[in-house]
Amino acid sequence: MLSIKNLHASIEDKPILRGLDLDVKPGEVHAIMGPNGSGKSTLSYVLAGKEDYEVTDGSATLDGEDLFAMEADERAAAGLFLAFQYPLEIPGVATMTFLKAALNAQRRARGEGDLPTPQFMKLVREKADGLGISTDMLKRGLNVGFSGGEKKRNEILQMALLEPKLCVLDETDSGLDIDALKVVSEGVNALRAKNRSFVVITHYQRLLDHIRPDIVHVMAKGRIVRTGGPELAHELEARGYADYVGEAAA
Amino acid sequence: MNAEVRSIRTAAESALVEAFAAVGPSLPGGADVTERRAAALREIAERGLPTRRVEDWKYFDLRALMREARPLAAPISDAEIEAARALLPLAGFDAARIVFVNGQFCAALSDFDPLPEGASATWLADALGDDGAALLDRGEAPAGNAAVALNAAFVADGIVLRIAPGVAVARPIHVANVQTGAAHAAFGRVAVTAGEGASATIVESHVGSPEGHQTNTHVAVTLADRADVTLVKLQDEGLGTLHLATLTATLGAGAKLSSLALSAGSAAARQQVYLAFRGDRSTAEIRGAGFAGARRLLDTTLVVEHDALGCASREHFKTALDGEARSVFQGKIVVKPGAQKTDGKMMAQALLLSEGAEADAKPELEIFADDVVCGHGATVGALDDELLFYLKSRGIPQKEAEALMVQAFVGEVIETVEHEALRDALTARSERWLIARD
Numbered sequence: 152m153l154s155i156k157n158l159h160a161s162i163e164d165k166p167i168l169r170g171l172d173l174d175v176k177p178g179e180v181h182a183i184m185g186p187n188g189s190g191k192s193t194l195s196y197v198l199a200g201k202e203d204y205e206v207t208d209g210s211a212t213l214d215g216e217d218l219f220a221m222e223a224d225e226r227a228a229a230g231l232f233l234a235f236q237y238p239l240e241i242p243g244v245a246t247m248t249f250l251k252a253a254l255n256a257q258r259r260a261r262g263e264g265d266l267p268t269p270q271f272m273k274l275v276r277e278k279a280d281g282l283g284i285s286t287d288m289l290k291r292g293l294n295v296g297f298s299g300g301e302k303k304r305n306e307i308l309q310m311a312l313l314e315p316k317l318c319v320l321d322e323t324d325s326g327l328d329i330d331a332l333k334v335v336s337e338g339v340n341a342l343r344a345k346n347r348s349f350v351v352i353t354h355y356q357r358l359l360d361h362i363r364p365d366i367v368h369v370m371a372k373g374r375i376v377r378t379g380g381p382e383l384a385h386e387l388e389a390r391g392y393a394d395y396v397g398e399a400a401a
Numbered sequence: 402m403n404a405e406v407r408s409i410r411t412a413a414e415s416a417l418v419e420a421f422a423a424v425g426p427s428l429p430g431g432a433d434v435t436e437r438r439a440a441a442l443r444e445i446a447e448r449g450l451p452t453r454r455v456e457d458w459k460y461f462d463l464r465a466l467m468r469e470a471r472p473l474a475a476p477i478s479d480a481e482i483e484a485a486r487a488l489l490p491l492a493g494f495d496a497a498r499i500v501f502v503n504g505q506f507c508a509a510l511s512d513f514d515p516l517p518e519g520a521s522a523t524w525l526a527d528a529l530g531d532d533g534a535a536l537l538d539r540g541e542a543p544a545g546n547a548a549v550a551l552n553a554a555f556v557a558d559g560i561v562l563r564i565a566p567g568v569a570v571a572r573p574i575h576v577a578n579v580q581t582g583a584a585h586a587a588f589g590r591v592a593v594t595a596g597e598g599a600s601a602t603i604v605e606s607h608v609g610s611p612e613g614h615q616t617n618t619h620v621a622v623t624l625a626d627r628a629d630v631t632l633v634k635l636q637d638e639g640l641g642t643l644h645l646a647t648l649t650a651t652l653g654a655g656a657k658l659s660s661l662a663l664s665a666g667s668a669a670a671r672q673q674v675y676l677a678f679r680g681d682r683s684t685a686e687i688r689g690a691g692f693a694g695a696r697r698l699l700d701t702t703l704v705v706e707h708d709a710l711g712c713a714s715r716e717h718f719k720t721a722l723d724g725e726a727r728s729v730f731q732g733k734i735v736v737k738p739g740a741q742k743t744d745g746k747m748m749a750q751a752l753l754l755s756e757g758a759e760a761d762a763k764p765e766l767e768i769f770a771d772d773v774v775c776g777h778g779a780t781v782g783a784l785d786d787e788l789l790f791y792l793k794s795r796g797i798p799q800k801e802a803e804a805l806m807v808q809a810f811v812g813e814v815i816e817t818v819e820h821e822a823l824r825d826a827l828t829a830r831s832e833r834w835l836i837a838r839d
């Protein structure tokens with residue numbers, strides 16, 4: 152599904168990713184944990200195609216397709232989805248308008264026609280209900296006046312609607328209360344499928360109690376420094392990152 | 402006096418003088434009107450068309466933009482009426498429609514009889530006979546304004562609308578102006594008088610073929626005490642047209658004027674607004690949205706004069722520019738001595754979609770009272786890359802992402818139009834611009 156080899160990326164000539172390798176197979180859930188500033192969000196942005204970052208070496212492919220040869224919107228149409236750590240507010244663009252534009256743009260990119268509005272409305276309502284997102288919120292400007300938790304739920308709504316192949320969740324659990332964490336996790340779990348993969352970036356074991364990963368990675372200083380099973384997350388929770396920070400620096 | 406007498410006229414100035422000599426005597430109105438017209442033309446003949454050296458016209462060099470004066474439009478032919486029919490704007494919008502083609506009333510395309518209850522109309526030519534030269538007054542516009550003077554000199558057709566005191570006219574009245582046929586000059590005047598406590602919505606539209614027409618309109622509104630008037634304008638002239646437009650407004654006490662203009666067309670357009678509060682506790686909302694691409698020019702020049710107690714004014718203008726287009730906003734809030742408790746806020750915002758686009762804003766306050774709250778601001782910026790990335794990361798292509806954001810930007814102003822069909826039509830027009838970016 153996702154194959155990253157020796158990825159180096161920098162921002163403003165400052166290297167952030169320094170030889171990162173990651174291989175995610177169809178249907179797998181990978182968790183990435185790591186200290187603040189280790190480059191987790193950078194990795195997600197580089198994959199999604201944010202222009203501020205310069206890829207200086209390495210490759211990333213999604214089902215064999217070179218991600219770096221595509222624009223951000225083309226990557227999305229190819230099946231990549233990034234749930235933002237900090238979803239942005241866009242006043243004046245109604246959430247509903249935005250969802251429709253996104254879904255139809257992806258359908259067009261795949262050579263399908265626009266979804267008729269009544270069908271679209273029904274689809275959104277269905278998915279929004281499950282996530283506790285009200286009609287009023289859908290009418291408001293995108294994320295405008297949404298609480299932190301509502302913004303995160305809105306990210307999951309987009310993911311559910313767009314049905315991507317690869318979902319990268321950047322700290323989707325941060326800012327969520329206990330109930331919202333459950334709602335969001337259930338939303339994610341409902342999307343788990345044998346040809347859909349997840350990369351879940353988080354600082355907390357708590358999320359991984361709900362979304363059970365197959366593989367856990369530790370990222371430090373721009374590289375994956377250790378890979379293990381779900382038990383690795385528990386170990387990190389108990390011991391912190393001290394070992395890895397030293398190791399990667401060496 | 403700064404009325405320097407120039408011995409050498411430009412081709413346009415000579416043509417205007419000759420045209421007036423030829424048609425002046427046959428323009429409607431009695432001797433006093435003819436004298437008023439002649440005086441207006443003399444201002445142009447003596448001073449010439451304003452150049453950028455005239456402060457008020459610094460960004461809109463009329464002498465350069467009007468190298469030639471187009472001939473006055475000939476009487477409209479059947480073929481022109483048919484061509485105009487195809488161009489008629491706001492077709493799906495239910496209103497009493499009064500249509501002028503090439504500056505001349507066109508009964509065949511109009512559909513207003515009878516006018517909504519409480520509204521009455523007199524054709525300008527008749528009114529000039531009845532009311533005389535006062536109808537050509539400059540209203541709240543400054544003395545010597547070239548666009549106002551040209552209009553007073555040449556305007557032959559137009560309409561005087563009266564809204565009876567106390568009547569709320571629900572059905573909008575739509576004055577449509579269509580230019581078609583060979584490049585020509587067309588003048589128009591709409592005078593609106595709203596009686597005490599009256600309310601009405603007047604819609605004004607301008608469309609035309611791509612030839613280099615020159616249009617000049619003056620809309621003069623007078624609001625008696627507690628009158629409530631909504632003005633909506635769609636300027637969608639052909640892309641070769643030079644559009645000069647003046648709105649003058651005088652407000653009595655407790656009155657409300659709400660105005661929105663969408664500027665989508667023309668090669669160069671200047672919208673002048675001169676508004677004065679003459680009665681206490683009135684409010685005015687003057688808004689504008691504009692788009693331009695290529696090498697087009699949009700100028701908004703506005704003076705809001707607070708000359709009464711406790712009046713509130715809001716001016717909000719937004720333009721989106723592509724290519725090498727340029728927008729100008731010159732706005733001034735004047736607070737006269739004694740106009741205490743004035744509340745005035747003015748904002749001009751421009752969004753530049755290309756390297757070559759340019760926006761100039763000159764907001765000013767001139768305050769002669771001490772107990773007032775006034776503010777102004779101006780912003781010029783590009784689209785936010787972070788927001789664009791967010792949209793693109795959901796599969797929305799660059800151009801479409803930009804369109805969504807520009808629509809949101811101007812939507813803030815367009816959405817203030819309460820009439821739904823009208824708001825939808827203006828939104829649809831902006832969506833079309835976002836595809837063409839012309």
Ligand SMILES: Nc1ncnc2c1ncn2[C@@H]1O[C@H](COP(=O)(O)OP(=O)(O)OP(=O)(O)O)[C@@H](O)[C@H]1O
Binds near residue numbers: 163185186189190203
């Ligand atoms: N726009 C930028 N300009 C300069 N440095 C940046 C920029 N964006 C990120 N960085 C730096 O890159 C490094 C990695 O940041 P990143 O946000 O990827 O970390 P992270 O692992 O997601 O951290 P956290 O756990 O706090 O979310 C940090 O040192 C950060 O300061």
Ligand SMILES: [Mg+2]
Binds near residue numbers: 191192193236321322
């Ligand atoms: Mg991060």
